[in-house]
Amino acid sequence: xxxxxxxxxxxxxxxxxxxYPLLIKATEVKVNEVEFNPQFxxxxxxxxxxxxxxxxxxxxGHLQDLPGTPIxxxxxxxxxxxxxxxxxxxxxxxxxxxxxxxSGREFPISKGVPNMLLNEDEx
Amino acid sequence: xxxxxxxxxxxxxxSVYEKIAPFFNDSRYKAWPRVRxxxxxxxxxxxxxxxxxxxxxxxHINERxxxxxxxxxxxxxxxxxxRGHEVQLCDGLRLPYRNACFDxxxxxxxxxxxxxxxxxxxALREMARTLRVGGRxxxxxxxxxxKRRKFEKQDIFVPWNPNPPLSPRGPxxxxxxxxxxxxVSEAPHDSGExxxxxxxxxSVVEEEEDPAQQRKQKLWFFSRSLDSVLDFSSLSVxxxxxxxxxxxxxPTGETRGESETxxxxxxxxxxGLIRQVSSFFCSSSSRTSLEEDVFVSDPQDQxxxxxxxxxxxxxxxxxxxxxxxxxxxxxxxxxxxxxxxxDSGELGQDGQERQDSPVSVQQDQEEEWSKEKLKESCLRxxxxxxxxxxxxxxxxxxxxxxxxxxxxxxxxxxxxAEKVHVWRV
Numbered sequence: 001x002x003x004x005x006x007x008x009x010x011x012x013x014x015x016x017x018x019x020y021p022l023l024i025k026a027t028e029v030k031v032n033e034v035e036f037n038p039q040f041x042x043x044x045x046x047x048x049x050x051x052x053x054x055x056x057x058x059x060x061g062h063l064q065d066l067p068g069t070p071i072x073x074x075x076x077x078x079x080x081x082x083x084x085x086x087x088x089x090x091x092x093x094x095x096x097x098x099x100x101x102x103s104g105r106e107f108p109i110s111k112g113v114p115n116m117l118l119n120e121d122e123x
Numbered sequence: 124x125x126x127x128x129x130x131x132x133x134x135x136x137x138s139v140y141e142k143i144a145p146f147f148n149d150s151r152y153k154a155w156p157r158v159r160x161x162x163x164x165x166x167x168x169x170x171x172x173x174x175x176x177x178x179x180x181x182x183h184i185n186e187r188x189x190x191x192x193x194x195x196x197x198x199x200x201x202x203x204x205x206r207g208h209e210v211q212l213c214d215g216l217r218l219p220y221r222n223a224c225f226d227x228x229x230x231x232x233x234x235x236x237x238x239x240x241x242x243x244x245x246a247l248r249e250m251a252r253t254l255r256v257g258g259r260x261x262x263x264x265x266x267x268x269x270k271r272r273k274f275e276k277q278d279i280f281v282p283w284n285p286n287p288p289l290s291p292r293g294p295x296x297x298x299x300x301x302x303x304x305x306x307v308s309e310a311p312h313d314s315g316e317x318x319x320x321x322x323x324x325x326s327v328v329e330e331e332e333d334p335a336q337q338r339k340q341k342l343w344f345f346s347r348s349l350d351s352v353l354d355f356s357s358l359s360v361x362x363x364x365x366x367x368x369x370x371x372x373x374p375t376g377e378t379r380g381e382s383e384t385x386x387x388x389x390x391x392x393x394x395g396l397i398r399q400v401s402s403f404f405c406s407s408s409s410r411t412s413l414e415e416d417v418f419v420s421d422p423q424d425q426x427x428x429x430x431x432x433x434x435x436x437x438x439x440x441x442x443x444x445x446x447x448x449x450x451x452x453x454x455x456x457x458x459x460x461x462x463x464x465x466d467s468g469e470l471g472q473d474g475q476e477r478q479d480s481p482v483s484v485q486q487d488q489e490e491e492w493s494k495e496k497l498k499e500s501c502l503r504x505x506x507x508x509x510x511x512x513x514x515x516x517x518x519x520x521x522x523x524x525x526x527x528x529x530x531x532x533x534x535x536x537x538x539x540a541e542k543v544h545v546w547r548v
Binding site: 001002004005007008009010011012020037039040042043044047049107111112113114115116117118123 | 166167168169170187189191193195200201204205209210211212213214216217218219220221224225226
């Protein structure tokens, strides 16, 4: 699971109001090299919940020096975009779980695939 | 209602796909050109979700967009994941994505597996919720009406045929196939136009041209829609049909708590009916007198008499049709769209093509053996859609989606809709 994906995921347990963002508890993380496309990253940024990305990267120890908000004029800052590219697309959680911030319910991640299926009583 | 609906889906959708998942990587399952086009048209940097992605066959299309897929079938999701795709296990009725996070959504051959209207609506609303305003969704569902024939009922069970009718084992056929006929996937341009051209110049001896084959009917089992079963006024199955059913019904291998006759609650009646139908199919001794042509030959005639979920009467009967020889009949989702000249028919409904890649004899034999075992238990539930039904469903119940475009694509209804802002006073 890449952090870009994690940015879209939310807890959907019945009754939970604030299920986003999910807390990442990783037991295995990989960093892969992914081809850098600055335009792609630049277009992604406005679609992100930036604080959730920072929180997730920090939790995995991969925050490095990413700022709390995107810098101004980021479209033209290749260095900044490269850092964003790394946390969005190169850092992957292979094993672990995602925890609902409100209910504490954990969704397991196995082989990079989060299992977001709910039990009958949770949906 | 919910329980019966999820039970039906568990037995006749989820567990079937889990069993047949290993065979999903056959080259017969290719991407639909129109879906491919939809993906290619997305702006670079878009985020697209394939809800019900199966083994992820659409997730590799268009490198300039970010795709993620989800499905309820674990083996298929694992298969997609192992190929490097971003996928999750989840239920289409409750998507684990935040609001308005996707630029586009795909729902290809998914919601026709949902057993009630309410669930189909819920699935649509969930997908709409995750779309941003201006984002688009493309939906494919099996069509009830086809060019030459028409399903008699909308809620059906379809067996999975592990053997695609034109397997590479026939050398003559294979040679013919090599002569200028190409599956959609092999075509240099994956456009709808090309696809149609190829079909009309197909030189393969299609099974439709063989009179013996033409007589063979497809095997469909009809269930009553769960929507009607659980409507109290329509509970009674007509006496004659229930007698027929019980006469031919034999116990299945599946064990369940309730008996067919004892429990009279609406829920179990619904389940009982469906179970009877399934068991009827599974029992090999039942090929006797209930041989109806489940396909009505003249679509014009039947269009008037075709029943609607909402207008079912109390004397609804379950009709069952039998097949002479199930193993060799072309089933819609396994046959190449090329099969019928100039006619989409019921073929290729899932956009699934024949096996094109050469398969070693050894592999064939092993697959045969395991496929045989699967055949009996793989009845898939479908709700096939009438013309306009999906559009109507969206217009009436999903106000945040506006239908842009509808078409019939090889026996599937294809609908594209856009997420709009709903103003509330």
